[in-house]
Amino acid sequence: MDRWTDHAVWWHVYPLGFVGAEQQALPAGATPIPRLDRLEPWLDYLVELGCNGLALGPVFASGSHGYDTVDYLRIDPRLGDDAAFGRLVQACRTRGVRLLLDGVFNHVGRDFPRFREAEAQGPDSPAGQWFRWHDGHPEVFEGHDLLVSLRHDAPAVRDHVVAVMNHWLDRGVDGWRLDAAYQVPPSFWAAVLPRVRERHPGAWFVGEVIHGDYAEFVAESGxxxxxxxxxxxxxxxxxxxxxxxxxxxxxxxxxxxxxxFAPLTFVGNHDVTRIASRLTDPAHLGHAVAVLMTVGGVPSIYAGDEQAFTGVKEEREHGDDAVRPPFPDTPADLASFGAPTREVHERLIGLRRRHPWLVHARTTVEHVTNTTLALRSVPRDGGAGLVLLLSVDDEPQRFPDELAGEVVESADLADDPLQVPAHSWRILTG
Structure with a gap:
């Protein structure tokens, strides 16, 4: 069955960084600052790039970086209020842009009211039953003392997550990215998601899973x-x-x-070093995007990667800041250096949108050496497809004759479709 996600290409934004918000929560009672409004000029940019979905990082009230939630039903005052969020939803709707929210349901911040009650009343109290404890101390997420782990077999926690998901889906969002889903028992999602889908059968749920058996996790979690x-x-x-x-x-x-299933594919996100910094040869940035856009999956572009933004993630406090920078007020204020990289993204995303079957494509390796690779992607039900030729060789390389086809996208101009210049790529009909 064809779903709207079969046509989705996400533009992924970490909102607190994007709008240059304060690193810590505003004082209690402070007037919300409607910075979510700053995203509206970028929606036209998103569409011009070829994307049709806005994947937002955390927008709920938190203590600092957004992943230490204190109120799941309130927009972070550093980003605005409920009215500002409503304006963003409407702006997305008028442009046909889908909206994905980031749900942090593995852990909460220490100022989450239920946890404050648990601290005061003890692990055996009704509030204490919301959290995991060890020797009388709350368990925390991966050593982060400010992130307290929820107890996922607690009925009250399940009810809370269902209520939160439904609330924002009712407000017009289209799905949820589930942060640190790999830390949550699949049985929790299997219990929660059917209840949400009863009310929102078209919603899409994607979990952050870093390692392990992806297919098994999807099957067990739903x-x-x-x-x-x-x-x-x-x-x-x-x-x-x-x-x-x-x-x-x-x-x-x-x-x-x-x-x-169709995985969420990417070459950059808010948690990793930017692709332009990760690659030792910047000439290979187009190679990475060409792979992303010609193999199966639901692709996501991390905002700024299409402008060749650089940034290295470091394992220290505020080590993510370099990959989560503030953006200009409008796209017109972007520096000119990113234009060539944006143009490559526009062409390759456009190719992807013209071939929506790629979301479920099957890809075979037709030719491979250390420095050259030919990939043929075809519809899952068969038929004509596309052939991606990659070379990271220092010399021009000619690919086998049986791969011949018409050039539909390329990093270069050449008379022979199979003769690929050094450190270049092209896509042929196939």
Missing amino acids: LDSVTQYELWKSIWSALNDANLHELAWNLGRHDELLEA
């Missing part, structure tokens, strides 16, 4: 999708190491996943 970190890693690693066998091997694993 999620629609999970993040494809294996593909992300193999794209930049294979390009950097001039070892395209690595990418070829991982695409075999990726193809198996597509038998069960």
Whole structure:
């Protein structure tokens, strides 16, 4: 069955950074600052880029970076209020842009009211039953003392998450990214999601899952999708190491996943070093995007990657700041250096939108060496497809004659479709 996500290309924004919000929550009682309004000029930019979905990072009231939620039913005052959110929803609707929210349901911030009650009343109190404890102390998320882990077999927690999801879906959002879903028992999602889908059968749910058996997690949880970190890693690693066998091997694993579901694919997000900084050769940025846009999955572009923004994630306090910078007030204020990279994104996203079957495409490796790779992607039901030719070689490389086809996109101009210049790529009919 064809779903709206079969046509989705997300533009992913970390809102607190995007609008240059304060790093800590505003004082209690402070007047909300309607910074969500600053996203509206960027919606036309999103559409011009070829995307049709806005994937927002955390927007709910929190103590600092958004992942320490204190109130799931209130917009963070650093971003605005309920009215500002309503304006954003309406602006998206008028442009046909889908909206995805970030739900942090594995843990909460220490100022979450129910946790404050639990601290005062103890682990055995009704409030205490919301959280996991060890030797009388609350368990925390991956060593982060300010992030307190919820107890996911507690009926009250399940009811709360259902209520939160339904509230914002009622307000007009189209789905949820589920933060740290890998830390939550799949049985929790399996209990929660059917209740939400009763009211919102068209909603889409994608979990943040970094490692493990993706297909098994989807089957047990009932999620629609999970993040494809294996593909992300193999794209930049294979390009950097001039070892395209690595990418070829991982695409075999990726193809198996597509038998069960369409993963969320990406080459950048708010949690990792930007692709322009990750690649040792900036000439390979187009290669990475070409792979993203010609293999199966639901693709996402992290805002700024299409402008060749740089930024290195560091393992320290505020180590994410470099990959979550403020943006100008409008797209017209962007620096000119990003124009060539944006143009490549526009062409490749346009190609993706013209071939919506790519969301479920099956990809085979037709040719591979350390420095050259040919990938054929075809509709899952068969038929004509596309062939991606990649070269990270220092010399021009000619691909096998049986791959011949018409050039539909390319990083270069050449008379022979199969003769690929050094460090270049092209896409042929196939």
